Amino acid sequence: MVSSLLFDIRFPQGPLSLWVQAIWSAQIPLNQQGVTRRLVADAGSGILFNLGEPILVDQEVWNDPVMFQSTNRQAHMIHLPAGANLVGVRFQPGMGCLFQTKLAKQEDATSTLQTSEFIQSLFVRLKDCLNIQERIDLLDKAFYQRVSRMTDTYDPVVKAVELLQQSSRVDLSNTLSLSQRQIERQFQDRLSMSPKYFQRLRRVRAVLLALKIEKNHGKLAELAIEYGFSDQAHMTRECQLIAGITPKRFMKSRLLD
Structure with missing residues (x-):
């Protein structure tokens, strides 16, 4: 259609x-x-x-x-x-x-x-x-x-976002020379969420973007491990909670578009 x-x-x-x-x-x-x-x-x-x-x-x-x-x-x-x-x-x-x-x-x-x-x-x-x-x-x-008149030379939130999108295992407090409490507060002020929730959200988004490619439709278990979930059931729960749709229903909706 x-x-x-x-x-x-x-x-x-x-x-x-x-x-x-x-x-x-x-x-x-x-x-x-x-x-x-x-x-x-x-x-x-x-x-x-x-x-x-x-x-x-x-x-x-x-x-x-x-x-x-x-x-x-x-x-x-x-x-x-x-x-x-x-x-x-x-x-x-x-x-x-x-x-x-x-x-x-x-x-x-x-x-x-x-x-x-x-x-x-x-x-x-x-x-x-x-x-x-x-x-x-x-x-x-x-x-x-x-x-161009707003950009700061160093923004810890921007740096933290960049690091978290590269790896879920990064130690922000050591890398940014800020305490965990300072990082949490700046994330809440700017993103209205914790660094941990940000990681969960971006991981779910990455999975759904991967599922837009039809060749990945038969690889749910593999995708779960690739994107850092403990297993396929964990990935399904996170997608339902954050995106409001399971991977299988998402694939079906894409085929109907």
């Missing part, structure tokens, strides 16, 4: 990639059926610009023109109706809250992200763009220019 979803995505390169993992656009033509999709947790956060019809996230109506998506700890179901027209920025883990804080300081304001002069000007300019590529180009350039 051909999907009615018109989707495009760009993964920034260079300095912007430290802050932003993706810039994306999603549209459903007015004469097409709506689409429902599962959003797998990635520990990231984002800014969503809604240029069309209201959308549903876990049965809750989202109709504000600009919305900040808080750190994603669990899977969500999103429904895009006919006429949906979205464009968004997906931050790297821990960088969305930092962006908001630094943006407020730059603008010398206590206003919310939705009323930020920078964000509001982008929303107006996005409405004037003629196509998806123009919108993605606009956000890529605007956020690159903005974050």
